[in-house]
Amino acid sequence: MTHVKISMAQALNQALRDAMKSDETVLMFGEDVGALGGVFRITDGLTAEFGEDRCFDTPLAESGIVGMAVGLAMNGMRPVVEMQFDAFGYPAFEQIVSHVAKMRNRTRGRVGLPMVIRMPYAGGIGGVEHHCDSSESYYAHTPGLTVVAPATVADAYTLLRKAIEFPDPVVFMEPKKLYWAKEEVDLTEDQPGIGTAVVRREGADATLIAYGPTVPVALEAAEVAAAEGRQLTVVDLRSIVPFDDETVCAAVRRTGRAVVVAEASGFASVSSEIVARVTERCFHSLAAPIRRVTGFDIPYPPPKLEKYQLPGVDRIVDAVDDLQWEDS
Amino acid sequence: MTTVEEQLLPSTEPVRLIDQDGVPHDHPSYRLPTKDVLVDGYVELIKGRRINDQAGALVRQGRLAVYPSSHGQEACQVASSMVLRDGDWLFPTYRDTVSIVSRGVDPIETLTLLRGDWHSGYDPYDRKVAPQSTPLATQLTHAVGVAHAARLRGEDTVVMALCGDGATSEGDFHEALNFAAVFHAPVVFFIQNNEYAISVPLARQSVAPSLAHKGIGYGVPGERADGNDLAGLLAVLGHAVAKARAGGGPQLVEAHTYRVQAHTNADDAARYRPDDEVAPWLERDPIKRLETYLEQEELLDDAVRARAEKAAREVAEKLRDGLMPEPDVDPADLFAHLYSEQTPQLTEQAEFLRDELAREEA
Numbered sequence: 218m219t220h221v222k223i224s225m226a227q228a229l230n231q232a233l234r235d236a237m238k239s240d241e242t243v244l245m246f247g248e249d250v251g252a253l254g255g256v257f258r259i260t261d262g263l264t265a266e267f268g269e270d271r272c273f274d275t276p277l278a279e280s281g282i283v284g285m286a287v288g289l290a291m292n293g294m295r296p297v298v299e300m301q302f303d304a305f306g307y308p309a310f311e312q313i314v315s316h317v318a319k320m321r322n323r324t325r326g327r328v329g330l331p332m333v334i335r336m337p338y339a340g341g342i343g344g345v346e347h348h349c350d351s352s353e354s355y356y357a358h359t360p361g362l363t364v365v366a367p368a369t370v371a372d373a374y375t376l377l378r379k380a381i382e383f384p385d386p387v388v389f390m391e392p393k394k395l396y397w398a399k400e401e402v403d404l405t406e407d408q409p410g411i412g413t414a415v416v417r418r419e420g421a422d423a424t425l426i427a428y429g430p431t432v433p434v435a436l437e438a439a440e441v442a443a444a445e446g447r448q449l450t451v452v453d454l455r456s457i458v459p460f461d462d463e464t465v466c467a468a469v470r471r472t473g474r475a476v477v478v479a480e481a482s483g484f485a486s487v488s489s490e491i492v493a494r495v496t497e498r499c500f501h502s503l504a505a506p507i508r509r510v511t512g513f514d515i516p517y518p519p520p521k522l523e524k525y526q527l528p529g530v531d532r533i534v535d536a537v538d539d540l541q542w543e544d545s
Numbered sequence: 546m547t548t549v550e551e552q553l554l555p556s557t558e559p560v561r562l563i564d565q566d567g568v569p570h571d572h573p574s575y576r577l578p579t580k581d582v583l584v585d586g587y588v589e590l591i592k593g594r595r596i597n598d599q600a601g602a603l604v605r606q607g608r609l610a611v612y613p614s615s616h617g618q619e620a621c622q623v624a625s626s627m628v629l630r631d632g633d634w635l636f637p638t639y640r641d642t643v644s645i646v647s648r649g650v651d652p653i654e655t656l657t658l659l660r661g662d663w664h665s666g667y668d669p670y671d672r673k674v675a676p677q678s679t680p681l682a683t684q685l686t687h688a689v690g691v692a693h694a695a696r697l698r699g700e701d702t703v704v705m706a707l708c709g710d711g712a713t714s715e716g717d718f719h720e721a722l723n724f725a726a727v728f729h730a731p732v733v734f735f736i737q738n739n740e741y742a743i744s745v746p747l748a749r750q751s752v753a754p755s756l757a758h759k760g761i762g763y764g765v766p767g768e769r770a771d772g773n774d775l776a777g778l779l780a781v782l783g784h785a786v787a788k789a790r791a792g793g794g795p796q797l798v799e800a801h802t803y804r805v806q807a808h809t810n811a812d813d814a815a816r817y818r819p820d821d822e823v824a825p826w827l828e829r830d831p832i833k834r835l836e837t838y839l840e841q842e843e844l845l846d847d848a849v850r851a852r853a854e855k856a857a858r859e860v861a862e863k864l865r866d867g868l869m870p871e872p873d874v875d876p877a878d879l880f881a882h883l884y885s886e887q888t889p890q891l892t893e894q895a896e897f898l899r900d901e902l903a904r905e906e907a
């Protein structure tokens with residue numbers, strides 16, 4: 218019940234600290250996570266507090282990091298690894314897809330892998346190439362992976378704690394442009410778990426479905442739409458896999474219109490999956506086709522051009538305006 | 546008789562032809578480069594240092610998104626370019642701005658990536674310089690492919706492939722060495738061991754006797770050099786290039802140097818290394834020692850100094866003039882060049898953005 222004003226980076230750091238305190242099998246490792254505390258300082262102070270055996274730097278090899286985590290998880294540990302940036306998780310892709318995701322299934326449930334792959338992801342920070350990818354669709358497309366993306370400080374804490382306690386491997390996507398945003402939070406307050414979406418704002422006219430970095434943008438857009446006389450519901454998915462069909466579909470049925478907002482390129486993505494499954498389930502409640510505001514189908518642009526790629530308030534409001542209001 | 550293993554192993558000490566006090570030393574296998582080459586090298590070093598200084602200033606003024614400096618590593622930078630012929634290839638990383646400019650690429654085009662107006666600013670075919678690679682070690686297998694293609698085409702091209710000490714831990718580094726060895730590809734793998742991968746010291750990357758020892762497992766000869774001695778680097782890299790060109794297969798060279806500054810301007814080195822570790826490396830500065838040597842040999846007359854100063858001034862002016870104004874960027878570029886022919890979907894998206902911007906302007 219103690220409210221503190223902290224950033225998402227600090228909340229993630231606190232989650233790791235508390236998890237390591239409460240369970241000594243929790244290990245944190247990766248590139249620059251020791252003395253430096255991670256390039257985003259998410260692991261700041263953990264080596265000093267828990268020692269080199271608990272939080273440590275590895276040689277510079279992502280495939281090795283994830284592969285070793287698999288072995289550690291097979292032998293009684295709960296590894297949490299950091300891929301320094303989204304695109305630097307690709308060298309580990311084979312380990313993630315062929316082993317992390319499949320171990321439980323291949324072994325008929327005998328070997329579970331309680332491990333977390335932390336992935337600072339997405340853009341909006343002026344990063345040069347390979348530092349701003351939205352790679353969640355690759356992981357969401359891979360059966361066996363649980364994929365989570367917090368959008369608030371409180372969720373960053375809760376979802377990371379729950380991911381570490383989770384019996385299965387979790388790809389934990391951290392929207393890096395939200396790392397420094399501060400909120401007043403009570404970390405002892407329980408939040409919904411993995412697999413549950415949350416309605417962040419209620420409105421009767423249309424639903425914005427967002428996750429990770431686009432949640433604050435969707436909320437801002439809802440604010441603007443309200444000023445223009447349209448009341449929007451905003452659903453924060455929190456968990457991409459498992460997907461909370463119930464919460465999302467209930468909101469869409471209530472409002473009859475929806476726009477999905479995601480930073481990743483739209484083609485064959487999480488956003489297209491959302492449109493497909495919501496349409497399949499809510500077709501008769503829909504007054505208009507579901508629209509998407511996503512990144513274009515291009516490599517993430519260089520810093521001077523990234524503003525054109527990021528879903529912004531205007532694009533979202535425009536998409537809402539396009540939901541065939543004249544028919545209603 | 547030396548064994549195969551002995552032929553593959555590096556010297557017991559890094560090759561050093563001029564020590565940190567500027568004193569020359571004989572070496573059983575390597576000879577000091579000619580005076581002209583050393584004087585040219587000196588000019589390039591002065592220019593290289595100025596590029597680093599100027600880029601550092603520009604990043605502080607917000608004209609570059611980020612700058613990974615090679616301050617203190619300029620001898621490696623300059624040598625890696627100087628030993629190449631026009632037809633050879635260079636495969637650089639994000640830290641190798643000076644090497645690329647030394648190769649003759651326009652400095653503004655070189656800094657496009659770090660300024661943030663595009664991903665790669667120069668035409669790789671122009672000076673035969675591959676796009677700078679940020680995903681560590683991934684460029685090394687490309688280097689092998691380029692070298693192999695050259696051999697298949699009957700050309701005597703050599704490929705200089707650069708990477709850092711940290712990158713040698715990546716699987717791609719090992720695959721590249723092995724591929725190059727199996728295909729007998731004329732690649733010189735040049736590791737700039739600056740003792741750090743961001744915050745992680747060399748001891749956490751490898752417990753091998755040296756990084757140059759990593760060649761032996763693949764049948765690639767390794768050599769190591771003092772990374773702050775331009776003379777030694779020119780000799781060792783020159784020899785490696787000549788061997789590769791003559792059909793001797795891939796070569797591995799490790800230069801032992803030091804990253805004097807933080808990883809980039811965004812990094813805070815005080816969090817992981819004490820200042821007193823840096824101090825002795827400042828004494829080993831690559832420019833200072835060559836300067837002392839050239840002075841002692843009476844090779845550093847006013848004309849040479851003026852030439853160096855002019856080259857440095859010109860490149861600094863070029864950087865300031867070219868990077869101070871906001872670059873012209875065209876949002877339509879976002880959709881260009883993804884495919885040889887734009888897909889209908891991309892055309893539609895480009896139109897969407899064009900309409901959106903037109904509406905904003907109206």
Ligand SMILES: Cc1ncc(C[n+]2csc(CCOP(=O)(O)OP(=O)(O)O)c2C)c(N)n1
Nearest residue numbers: 305640679680681709710711712741742743
């Ligand atoms: C595959 C991959 N993983 C992580 C990174 C992030 N990163 C950029 S530079 C760097 C350190 C590289 O160290 P080293 O190879 O020694 O080169 P140096 O920066 O010292 O020149 C890291 C970890 C990256 N660029 N690519």
Ligand SMILES: [Mg+2]
Nearest residue numbers: 709710741742
């Ligand atoms: Mg290094």
